[in-house]
Amino acid sequence: AQSVAQPEDQVNVAEGNPLTVKCTYSVSGNPYLFWYVQYPNRGLQFLLKYITGDNLVKGSYGFEAEFNKSQTSFHLKKPSALVSDSALYFCAVRDSRRGGGADGLTFGKGTHLIIQP
């Protein structure tokens, strides 16, 4: 089975400071990992993904994420937070061993990111 955990319901960061939103995963094969952002009353927007290759992945809006296989983690980071980054962030995983490629991503419960001016 594939699963993903976001251990923090909420993360508070002052504007201009670096931010980290944590994500850990569990799969039997290799993971395909994704981050999405959701603004109020909107659908989820794709930020970035890790499939293979470099452990540091760069995405939209200045976000990046670091894949750590030994710690089974895929933390989302940004060097300098903006108030406009305040939103709900979801980590998602798919096990590369699952056949057919179509039975959906498994999402974490989400982390509210609050950037304080």
Place this chain on the structure above:
Amino acid sequence: NAGVTQTPKFRVLKTGQSMTLLCAQDMNHEYMYWYRQDPGMGLRLIHYSVGEGTTAKGEVPDGYNVSRLKKQNFLLGLESAAPSQTSVYFCASSYSGQRDGYTFGSGTRLTVV
């Protein structure tokens, strides 16, 4: 450049009523999904489709049915709505289903009273 369009955006149903949620995508994606989002529970997969004419059950399929008669459309039906189906429903589509990210619709907020 519509992407994924969901209709309706809001709906209130009485217990026992039926309704259909429509999802339409214009990106020629093969794979389509229906998720529900509940506070503190993230997104849970209801049903999915790997192509026109196919459907399959996800994590929480009970009380829902789906159809994919045309590649661009994926319908979610509630035959007899229950208060436990009060949720926000999201449709998503993907080109390959394996390595590609999903494109999400803006959601349907359903309340069953």
